[in-house]
Amino acid sequence: MSAPKPVLLMLLSRHPYAEHSGRALMLRQRIEQARQRFEPRLLVLGHAAGDASDEDMDFLPLANPVALGLNAVRLGKLPLQTWLYYSVGARSRIAALAAEYKAAAVYVDMLRLAPLTEGLPHNLALIVDYDDLLSERYRLAESRGYDVMGFLGRRAGPLAGAARAFAKPILRAEAERCAAYERRMLSRADLALFTSPREALSMQQHGATPVMGAPPMMAPRVAAPAPVGRRLIFLGNLRYAENVTMLRALAESARALAEEGAWPADAIIEAVGDHAPELPAAFDVEHVRFLGRAPDLAALSGEGVFLAPVVSGTGVKLKVLDGMSLGCPVVATPKACEGLTARPNRDLLVAATPRRVLSTALALRDRPALKAMLAQSGRAYLERAHAARIGEEVALAFEAATQRAAAR
Known part of the structure; x- marks a missing residue:
């Protein structure tokens, strides 16, 4: 009989x-x-869904208004988003x-x-999944109308409105706070993860903590290459402000091309992803069609050209x-490729701006x-770069971090 696996307590923000x-x-x-390698125990900071997906998970609420006020003082030097989660009760x-x-x-x-882990036993391994470098994201986004609250805007109430009203100074301050906290947590963690190998490499110089690039695993969804269709496809959760910004840039580019007589009569940008009911009314129906969330992305296999007009963000x-997984060619901005090791103009086409992305995709339709x-x-x-072996490497890194902590 094999020994039981050690327990990994996973604190999740969603x-x-x-x-x-x-x-x-x-x-x-x-x-x-x-x-x-472990028995994961899941603790979500946020609301339960109220259905079968909640099984085997614990839930803790976000900070209440009193805790938020206290957090502005006790966490004043930490990133703004930490204030929304921390409370003495949650930490206990x-x-x-x-x-x-x-x-x-x-x-x-x-x-x-991360503040919720303060005071845990020193021989308990701390594995911090940064996702991406928020300091860099905020620094780059200061002048681009970035939504400082991100997906938290729906959960933060009046705080979200205040954050948006003073976006530029908040972004500037958040970039500084995040950079300091990113380095501080790197000195505390037993293992740091980044989805972008490039960002992982940039952080390895800041301390002795093992830093690992662990990008998403993504297997091809199509068995074999097939003829590619002519559709123009934009995929993304349109309840997320960055995706709405990208789609607006594509719509404006389509309108400009139409005014120049360069927009084909049969072309339309198809937006695939969950969206607010009122969002389609803000777009020109001649150039953008909203399809909603696709229950099965495989339905898009080989259907056309994927558009990635990313202008901000990291990771x-x-x-x-x-x-790529759906057997579709991708046309992207350089920003969309920063976290990847894909080869520009070999694994995907790269165009400098959203308008160039769209015009390149239009030309590609008939090639x-x-x-x-x-x-x-x-x-x-x-x-080559997103295979299942990544999962094995991550599991081994988790195990090694646990062994180092246990030996302290």
Whole structure:
């Protein structure tokens, strides 16, 4: 009879099975990676879904208004998003669960949850999954109308409105706070994870803590390359402000091309992803069609050209990998490729601006040989850089961090 696996207490900033987002997908992958060597126990900071997806999970509420006010003082030097999660009660509950489960390690989903791990036993391994460098994201986004609250805007109430009203100074201050906290947590953690290998490499110089690039695993969804269609596809959760910004840039580019007589009569940008009911009314129906969330992305296999007009943010953009996995050529901005090791103009086409992305995609629609070559190269890239072996490497890194902590 084999020995029981050690327990990994996983602190999650969102429901991994009820939310449809790139980060939720990454969390599902991290949970499965952990299962290879550990028994994961999941604790979500947020609301339960109220259905079967809540099974085997614990939930803690976000900070209440009183705690938020206190956090502005006691966490004043930490990133704003940490204020939304921290409370003495939540921190005490986490410590109690770690003791109850006899946890060997604690996994932290992004820096916003890190203050909740203060005071845990020194021989309990701390694994911090940064996702990406928020300091860099905020620094780059200061002049681009970035939504400082991100997906938390729906959960933060009046605080979200205040944050948006003073976006520029908040972004500037947040970049500084995040940079300081990123370095501080690197000195505390036993293992740091980044979805982008490039960002992992940039952080390895800041301390002795092992830093690992652990990008999303993504397998091709199509058995073999097939002829690629002519559709123009934008995939993304349109309840997320960055995706709405990208779609607006594409719509404005389509309108400008139409005014110049360069927009084909049969062309339309198809937006695939969950969205607010009122959003389609803000777009020109002649150029953008909203399809809603696709229950099965496989229905898009080989259907056309995927558009990734990313202009801000950091980390890995899943819309690029999704297009490749579906056997579709991808046209992206340089920003969309920053977190990837894909080869520009070999594994995907790269264009400088959203308008160039759109015009390049329009030209690509009628080049079947080039579409097929890009689809095949994208598939090979996934098999090379986003294969299942990543999961094995992450599980081994979790185990090594736990062993180092136990020996302290």
